Amino acid sequence: MFDRLRSRSIGRICSRAWDRVPVRAYRVSIKDIAGVGYRISPLERGLRSSVEAPSPGAERARRRDKLGSQIHGSADMVVMQSKRRLLVLGGALAAVAAPALITLPALAERKGGGGKRKGAEKKDEDVSPPEDLMREHGVLDRVLLLYEAGIRKFASNDDFDPEMITQSAGIIRDFINNYHEKSEEEHVFPRFRKAGRMTDLVDVLLRQHEAGRKVTDNILRLAPTGRGNTDDRKQLVGAMQSFITMYRPHAAREDTDLFPKLKDVVSSNEYDAMAEDFEKKEHQLFGEDGFEKMAARVAQLEQQMGIHDLNQFTPR
Numbered sequence: 199m200f201d202r203l204r205s206r207s208i209g210r211i212c213s214r215a216w217d218r219v220p221v222r223a224y225r226v227s228i229k230d231i232a233g234v235g236y237r238i239s240p241l242e243r244g245l246r247s248s249v250e251a252p253s254p255g256a257e258r259a260r261r262r263d264k265l266g267s268q269i270h271g272s273a274d275m276v277v278m279q280s281k282r283r284l285l286v287l288g289g290a291l292a293a294v295a296a297p298a299l300i301t302l303p304a305l306a307e308r309k310g311g312g313g314k315r316k317g318a319e320k321k322d323e324d325v326s327p328p329e330d331l332m333r334e335h336g337v338l339d340r341v342l343l344l345y346e347a348g349i350r351k352f353a354s355n356d357d358f359d360p361e362m363i364t365q366s367a368g369i370i371r372d373f374i375n376n377y378h379e380k381s382e383e384e385h386v387f388p389r390f391r392k393a394g395r396m397t398d399l400v401d402v403l404l405r406q407h408e409a410g411r412k413v414t415d416n417i418l419r420l421a422p423t424g425r426g427n428t429d430d431r432k433q434l435v436g437a438m439q440s441f442i443t444m445y446r447p448h449a450a451r452e453d454t455d456l457f458p459k460l461k462d463v464v465s466s467n468e469y470d471a472m473a474e475d476f477e478k479k480e481h482q483l484f485g486e487d488g489f490e491k492m493a494a495r496v497a498q499l500e501q502q503m504g505i506h507d508l509n510q511f512t513p514r
């Protein structure tokens with residue numbers, strides 16, 4: 199099965215051909231294409247795969263075509279929604295299709311295709327570097343909510359397991375400090391420095407990363423004893439509060455000031471390579487679906503902290 203990284207790479211190779219497609223394309227399966235008499239070249243014949251124009255004998259030829267039968271046997275191809283996306287057939291085939299020939303019923307079928315297909319499509323998303331980083335900020339923000347819940351519990355003397363604070367800080371250390379911020383420091387900040395753009399902001403953001411790591415170390419050190427020892431609890435609450443106070447504006451500035459300008463300071467090739475670098479690193483550190491696993495860990499902690507039900511925050 200193709201993972202996101204591999205499908206991105208193929209998508210880039212295919213993109214030149216796909217760019218010639220003038221209008222928006224939609225998700226279809228191989229059946230949708232082959233069913234109207236089109237033939238699709240296998241990936242190994244080159245990623246210049248094409249959709250040939252129909253001919254009077256096309257349907258008969260398709261039925262005889264061995265490849266066609268293999269394609270129908272797999273029936274696991276995904277055509278991406280934008281011009282930058284690609285076709286994937288069970289990790290073996292890729293093709294570019296003329297979108298005008300794709301029927302609306304086929305589109306409707308694929309859009310409502312259920313959880314399994316949804317999962318497969320998710321792997322082929324073409325996530326830009328800013329979107330990738332901003333999703334990671336979503337994880338960060340949810341941990342800040344966990345810290346706030348912990349602070350409230352300490353303030354009201356609620357009995358709760360401080361291990362939840364330790365695990366929350368562990369996510370910050372592993373996913374934010376050692377992965378997300380490293381990505382920013384190694385790939386994003388140097389580009390702005392080199393271009394002489396927003397260098398004051400970059401300096402502050404970098405200093406905040408360094409400060410954040412120290413605060414996280416303190417939270418991890420104090421959490422186990424924070425419930426029983428009054429001094430440790432005070433320091434722990436102070437550390438969590440200072441982390442929240444720094445990171446809310448930190449992430450917001452990156453999202454609204456820095457990331458939108460990233461395209462101005464890198465070439466399109468660098469921009470694409472950056473997305474792959476992020477993905478590669480994420481796979482190395484956290485395995486496949488690293489982001490999804492991390493979000494699931496956060497959700498589990500939210501359940502334990504009693505803040506997972508989103509509706510509790512809706513004003514009555």
Ligand SMILES: [Fe+2]
Nearest residue numbers: 379382403452
């Ligand atoms: Fe940052």
Ligand SMILES: [Fe+2]
Nearest residue numbers: 378382449452
């Ligand atoms: Fe960030």
